[in-house]
Amino acid sequence: MSSSSWIDRAHALLAADGRKRGGARTAVLELLGGESCALTAVEIEDALRAQSSRAVSRASVYRILDQLECLGLVQRVETGQAMVRYERVHEHDEHHHHLVCDGCGLVMPFSDAGLERAIRSISERVPLSVSEHEIVLHGACPDCRDVEGEHHT
């Protein structure tokens, strides 16, 4: 199962970075390991409080996410929803991007080789050493499109 291997890799990288173990970080890792798509810091805080597994304070959530981002274990995703989302990054995993429904806020992943190619080529021609990219396409999901058309029910 790839999620537990991600957790293992995370623990290993953290140890290599000279970090000690702690209950809060372990809880966050386990939550992220079991999620395939992007969560906000607030969602993480709430989920942990609700799961009765272990509550983690807001400051810890942000600190832990920062550490994980520095180690390349999670990635920030800007969905234009006024808050940052985070999701785990797999080593070999194909890079994926996101579709956001502006109606209901639904976020879903997609990936495309042509897009990656285009971006790689741009990165070489531009006056900026590009470190990462994250593409978000906005639109309406099937449900929300239907609702829009229902001005006659």
Add this chain to the structure above:
Amino acid sequence: MSSSSWIDRAHALLAADGRKRGGARTAVLELLGGESCALTAVEIEDALRAQSSRAVSRASVYRILDQLECLGLVQRVETGQAMVRYERVHEHDEHHHHLVCDGCGLVMPFSDAGLERAIRSISERVPLSVSEHEIVLHGACPDCRDVEGEHHT
């Protein structure tokens, strides 16, 4: 000059939408018309206050930007800098995207036909009617890259 034609078009569309003229909106239009790249709401507020041309309250800035966005006159740009940027949209103008320096916050525009092609093709294959896209590549500008390497001055 294309900026004044954008202002004219804006006034025309607003009138067609049944809106009356007002000093605050005119001031915002003139500022945006003279800017080629994206500004934040706060930058707009500050610029207008500083320019002695005409101060515009925060609520008005946001209200006006919303109206302009609805009419397709401005576009939101998510740069991942914890605040939204807005820039004017030209009818025929080729679509442009942005490079953001994570070191100093510099934002600069770029455009690429291959990228547009890739996105158009994705839009057709995805379970979401894509309405808009805005791509932001992150990295380090030449200045900031140099600074990073200067751990020995």
Add this chain to the structure above:
DNA sequence: ATAAGAACGAGACTTAGTCTTATCATGGCT
């Protein structure tokens, strides 16, 4: 000129995210 309604300003309010400080846990060391 007047009235209807749009535009505006002031400031209270909300909330994502940051920062501070005190307390707690961990693991090395004697």
Add this chain to the structure above:
DNA sequence: AGCCATGATAAGACTAAGTCTCGTTCTTAT
């Protein structure tokens, strides 16, 4: 085992972007 240095955590004050409300002022059609 007991102590101590250091990193991890909790609680909540704080910052700032963005929203909301409501009373006032300005536009424009008649």
